[in-house]
Amino acid sequence: MSEANLDLGSADKRRTLWIVLWLNVAIAAGFFAAGYFADSSALLANGLDNSSDAIVYALGLLALTRSRKWKRGAARFSGIMLLVFAVGVILDAVRRFVEGSDPVGGLMMAMAVIAGAVNLWCLYLLKRLQNKDVNLRAATTFSLNDFMSNGGIILAGLVVMLTGANWPDLVVGIAVAGIAIYGGIDILRDAHEDVHEERGDRH
Numbered sequence: 001m002s003e004a005n006l007d008l009g010s011a012d013k014r015r016t017l018w019i020v021l022w023l024n025v026a027i028a029a030g031f032f033a034a035g036y037f038a039d040s041s042a043l044l045a046n047g048l049d050n051s052s053d054a055i056v057y058a059l060g061l062l063a064l065t066r067s068r069k070w071k072r073g074a075a076r077f078s079g080i081m082l083l084v085f086a087v088g089v090i091l092d093a094v095r096r097f098v099e100g101s102d103p104v105g106g107l108m109m110a111m112a113v114i115a116g117a118v119n120l121w122c123l124y125l126l127k128r129l130q131n132k133d134v135n136l137r138a139a140t141t142f143s144l145n146d147f148m149s150n151g152g153i154i155l156a157g158l159v160v161m162l163t164g165a166n167w168p169d170l171v172v173g174i175a176v177a178g179i180a181i182y183g184g185i186d187i188l189r190d191a192h193e194d195v196h197e198e199r200g201d202r203h
């Protein structure tokens with residue numbers, strides 16, 4: 001598909017962002033419900049993550065036909081949201097460590113498998129797009145981060161089932177926060193570099 005067929009406001013990009021937006025809303029709802037019944041920090045962390053992703057995709061839709069400066073602002077907001085989300089997840093994991101929790105490994109694994117399949121589909125849809133701007137690159141980063149997080153939850157759920165301990169759930173919850181921190185910094189760096197690319201100077 002040529003770049004001419006995929007301009008920044010193209011129907012392909014709008015359709016793709018709408019699809020991944022609603023898929024992330026659905027996954028977030030599933031994570032919150034499963035996290036509540038499974039008493040799982042990792043599932044709730046991923047629910048918050050996918051909720052923030054959905055907001056980012058909504059911003060991406062608004063940004064498609066906006067100026068490059070507006071797009072950078074939306075991307076920066078996305079990166080800051082990820083960092084804030086990460087701090088919240090870490091605080092929740094600390095609370096669960098102090099107060100105790102009883103996660104259900106089987107439910108953790110089942111939800112992670114479903115979410116992993118959906119996130120892989122989102123990643124495929126986003127990877128097909130060419131000539132991506134800073135917001136679409138951020139969206140791709142989010143889907144990749146989510147897919148990796150789902151793999152961690154599957155492993156944690158298995159260990160929880162085998163040992164009955166809650167620490168694997170807490171470790172993955174904090175790991176999801178770590179992935180979010182890395183992704184947030186990467187998005188902020190990308191937005192910063194986009195400024196210099198627009199100016200035509202090297203940084």
